[in-house]
Amino acid sequence: MENLAMGNYGVYVWSCFGLTLAVVLFSDWRARLRQRRVYRDIEVRIKALEER
Amino acid sequence: MWKLFHQLASPPHFYRLAAVISPWLAVPGIALIAYGVYAGLFLAPMDYQQGDAFRIIYVHVPSAYLSMMAYMIMAISGGIGLIWRIKLSHAVAAAAAPLGAAFTFLALVTGSIWGRPMWGTWWEWGDPRLTSELILLFLYFGYMALRGAIDDTAKADKASAVLALVGVVNVVIVHFSVEWWSSLHQGQTLMKKGGPAMDPAMLYPLLAMILGFTFLFGSLLLRRVRTEVLFRERRTKWVREMILSPEGS
Numbered sequence: 001m002e003n004l005a006m007g008n009y010g011v012y013v014w015s016c017f018g019l020t021l022a023v024v025l026f027s028d029w030r031a032r033l034r035q036r037r038v039y040r041d042i043e044v045r046i047k048a049l050e051e052r
Numbered sequence: 053m054w055k056l057f058h059q060l061a062s063p064p065h066f067y068r069l070a071a072v073i074s075p076w077l078a079v080p081g082i083a084l085i086a087y088g089v090y091a092g093l094f095l096a097p098m099d100y101q102q103g104d105a106f107r108i109i110y111v112h113v114p115s116a117y118l119s120m121m122a123y124m125i126m127a128i129s130g131g132i133g134l135i136w137r138i139k140l141s142h143a144v145a146a147a148a149a150p151l152g153a154a155f156t157f158l159a160l161v162t163g164s165i166w167g168r169p170m171w172g173t174w175w176e177w178g179d180p181r182l183t184s185e186l187i188l189l190f191l192y193f194g195y196m197a198l199r200g201a202i203d204d205t206a207k208a209d210k211a212s213a214v215l216a217l218v219g220v221v222n223v224v225i226v227h228f229s230v231e232w233w234s235s236l237h238q239g240q241t242l243m244k245k246g247g248p249a250m251d252p253a254m255l256y257p258l259l260a261m262i263l264g265f266t267f268l269f270g271s272l273l274l275r276r277v278r279t280e281v282l283f284r285e286r287r288t289k290w291v292r293e294m295i296l297s298p299e300g301s
Binding site for chain 2 (some may be wrong): 003006007008009010012013015016017019020023024026027028030031032034035038039041042043045046047050
C-alpha cells in the first residue's frame with residue numbers, strides 16, 4: 001500500500017501512467033477500427049462491381 | 053540497392069510485409085514496457101530531490117521523444133514524397149501525424165502533471181520547452197486539418213509535406229530550448245555530454261521504456277500505413293484481387 005501511495009505523489013504518478021495506457025490503447029483501437037472500415041468499404045464496392 | 057528500395061516502396065509488397073513485421077514489433081515493445089513499468093515504479097530508487105514524483109519520467113520522456121521522432125518521420129517522408137514522388141512515403145507521413153499528435157498530447161499532459169508538485173504550477177507560458185512543445189501539437193493539428201481540407205490526395209500530399217518541412221524548425225527549437233534559454237524545465241538527462249546523469253537502477257528502466265515505446269510506435273505506424281495504402285490503392289488491380297481472393301487481407 002505504501003508503494004502505491006508513492007510518498008504522497010501517487011495521484012500524480014498513477015494518473016500519468018493511467019493516461020498513457022489509455023492514449024496508447026485508444027490509438028490502437030482507432031487504428032484497428034479504421035483498418036476494418038476501409039477494408040469493408042472497399043470490399044462492398046468491389047463485390048457490388050463484380051455482381052454487375 | 054536501388055532495386056530493393058523500389059521493391060519495398062511498392063504498395064502491394066509493403067502492404068504484405070507490414071502485416072508480417074507489425075506484430076514482431078509489438079511483442080518486444082510490450083515486453084520492454086512491462087519491464088520498464090515494473091522496474092520504474094517498484095525497483096528504481098526514489099530521487100533524493102523529487103521523491104517518487106520522478107517516476108513520471110518513465111512515461112513523460114518516451115512520449116516527448118516520440119513526439120519529435122514522429123514529426124521527423126512525417127517531415128522526412130513528406131520530403132521524400134515531394135522530391136522522388138514515392139507514393140508510399142506520403143502514406144507514411146499521413147499515418148505518422150495522428151500518432152505524433154497523441155504522443156505530443158501525452159508529453160504535454162504528463163509534463164504538466166509532473167510540474168504541479170515540482171514547480172508549483174501546471175503550466176508556465178514563459179517556458180520555451182513547454183510552449184514549443186505546444187506549438188508542435190498545433191503543427192500536428194494543422195497538418196491533419198490541411199490534409200482533411202483538400203479532397204485531391206496528390207495536392208493534399210504536396211501541401212502537407214511543405215507544412216511538415218517548415219515545421220522542422222520547431223522540432224529543433226523543442227530539442228535545444230533547454231540549452232538555448234533559461235527554463236523551468238530541466239536540462240538534457242540522457243543526451244548529456246559525458247553520458248547520462250542517472251543512476252543505472254533508474255536509467256535502465258527508462259531506456260527499456262524508450263525502446264519499448266519505439267517498438268510499439270513502429271507497430272502502430274505500420275498498421276496505420278497499411279490502412280492508408282489500402283485506401284489510396286482502392287481502385288487498383290492488386291487490391292481487387294486481394295479482396296476477392298479466399299485469403300482476403
